[in-house]
Amino acid sequence: MRFFVPTDIYVEKNCVKNHAQNMLSVGTRALIMTGKYSAATNGSLDDVTDVLNTGRVPFLVFNEVEENPSTDTLRKAARSAMDFKADFVIGIGGGSAIDAAKAVALLLANPYVDPDDLHKAPNRPLEHAPIIAVPTTCGTGSEATPVAIITNHKIHLKKSIPHIIFPVLALVDGKYLATAKKQLIVNTAVDALSHMVESILNVKSNTFNRMFPEYGLKLWGECKDALLANGNVDASLYEKLMLTSTIAGMSIAHTSTTLPHGMSYDLTLHAGVPHGPAVGYFLAAYTEICAKFVPDDVKKILSLLGLKDIGEFTTMLQNLIGTYSVTREMRDQFAAAMKENRSKLDLVPGKITPEDVDSIYEKSLTLV
Ligand SMILES: [Fe+2]
Numbered sequence: 001m002r003f004f005v006p007t008d009i010y011v012e013k014n015c016v017k018n019h020a021q022n023m024l025s026v027g028t029r030a031l032i033m034t035g036k037y038s039a040a041t042n043g044s045l046d047d048v049t050d051v052l053n054t055g056r057v058p059f060l061v062f063n064e065v066e067e068n069p070s071t072d073t074l075r076k077a078a079r080s081a082m083d084f085k086a087d088f089v090i091g092i093g094g095g096s097a098i099d100a101a102k103a104v105a106l107l108l109a110n111p112y113v114d115p116d117d118l119h120k121a122p123n124r125p126l127e128h129a130p131i132i133a134v135p136t137t138c139g140t141g142s143e144a145t146p147v148a149i150i151t152n153h154k155i156h157l158k159k160s161i162p163h164i165i166f167p168v169l170a171l172v173d174g175k176y177l178a179t180a181k182k183q184l185i186v187n188t189a190v191d192a193l194s195h196m197v198e199s200i201l202n203v204k205s206n207t208f209n210r211m212f213p214e215y216g217l218k219l220w221g222e223c224k225d226a227l228l229a230n231g232n233v234d235a236s237l238y239e240k241l242m243l244t245s246t247i248a249g250m251s252i253a254h255t256s257t258t259l260p261h262g263m264s265y266d267l268t269l270h271a272g273v274p275h276g277p278a279v280g281y282f283l284a285a286y287t288e289i290c291a292k293f294v295p296d297d298v299k300k301i302l303s304l305l306g307l308k309d310i311g312e313f314t315t316m317l318q319n320l321i322g323t324y325s326v327t328r329e330m331r332d333q334f335a336a337a338m339k340e341n342r343s344k345l346d347l348v349p350g351k352i353t354p355e356d357v358d359s360i361y362e363k364s365l366t367l368v
Contacts, residue, residue, distance in 0.1 A: 003208045005253050007133075007144055011172040011243050016047040016134060022169055023048075024055035026130045027088030031081040031108075032061045033101040039063070039092040042176040044136050048090060060084040065093065068151045068158060068268060068275075069100035071115040078107035078115065088130045091167075094188065095140030095275065098133045099148040102165040105129040106148075118150055118161045126163055133167040136176035138241035139188025139276055141195055141249020143170035147256070151269065158265040166253075172246050174238030186227050186320050187276030189241060192248040193220055194279040198258045199251035200297050201290040203349050209254035216247035217304035224306065228319055255347070259360065260286050262344030266334045267324070267365075277321040284314040285363035293350025325368040335361045 039045040091101025133143035146164040196213035264278035
């Protein structure tokens with residue numbers, strides 16, 4: 001049994017400013033990676049650049065990270081980083097920006113690696129430039145994990161790359177949620193929920209790493225009614241939602257995710273469904289299957305969330321993210337691919353059958 005999260009993590013209001021010295025000590029020239037708009041509108045980019053300007057650390061902003069960052073975008077960003085002679089990378093945003101920052105930090109330290117080869121297992125562990133993560137959504141948890149999910153459109157693949165890339169510093173501030181749309185908060189909170197459920201319903205779950213999702217699920221349960229209600233989430237919950245997301249990241253840092261995440265990638269890649277709902281559609285049916293293998297764990301999850309049974313869990317998720325329909329052909333294709341996905345199937349805490357996999361798809365995706 002092992003516990004290992006080497007990232008220096010701060011969760012508090014104004015933590016970018018409060019820990020300016022930590023940020024300035026990481027490197028001498030920064031590449032900042034963000035999406036097009038959100039980091040500029042929620043104040044996070046200004047907070048970071050104020051610190052860098054005060055510390056006279058030159059920086060370059062690369063604001064072209066798309067949802068589900070592609071190897072083509074990484075190539076462009078890595079070239080900019082090298083031309084600028086950056087020696088550290090700051091990812092500001094949701095999982096896409098932070099995962100892209102991780103991959104570019106790896107490319108920066110290994111200029112001979114082609115971004116299209118990032119999914120191939122390396123002969124030896126590769127170094128990476130230091131990364132600072134500033135999350136601005138309450139779902140990814142990437143600030144506390146070694147994982148980067150990257151899309152290679154040339155081979156139709158969305159998957160984590162087989163490299164261990166922990167940020168050196170994570171600065172987590174709930175205030176960046178203030179400008180986020182309600183549905184974005186809901187979608188990302190469902191992602192965090194999935195991280196914790198999949199971490200417990202996982203063959204790698206143990207006494208150490210279980211502390212995180214068990215506490216996180218209790219916090220998530222306290223935010224549940226606000227997520228389900230009409231209208232905006234009260235500002236008093238922002239920090240709790242962000243903390244829960246970071247705790248959920250710490251959870252999967254030890255166990256990784258299981259079937260709902262594995263199943264979501266096809267839905268995102270082939271149907272463009274955002275990550276949170278794409279995972280959430282599969283979560284209740286996966287939990288139901290796991291009740292055959294680890295009934296006490298499922299009971300515990302439901303009770304921490306304040307739910308009576310799987311039926312209530314299913315209804316709650318449907319109220320948050322709705323349902324999704326695909327063609328029968330698409331569903332069959334997804335199911336066939338998942339039945340071959342040993343890296344996810346082997347993490348299920350019981351002997352899952354091909355029929356179980358079919359049953360999860362049937363319960364999770366309706367037909368058009
Ligand atoms: Fe996720």
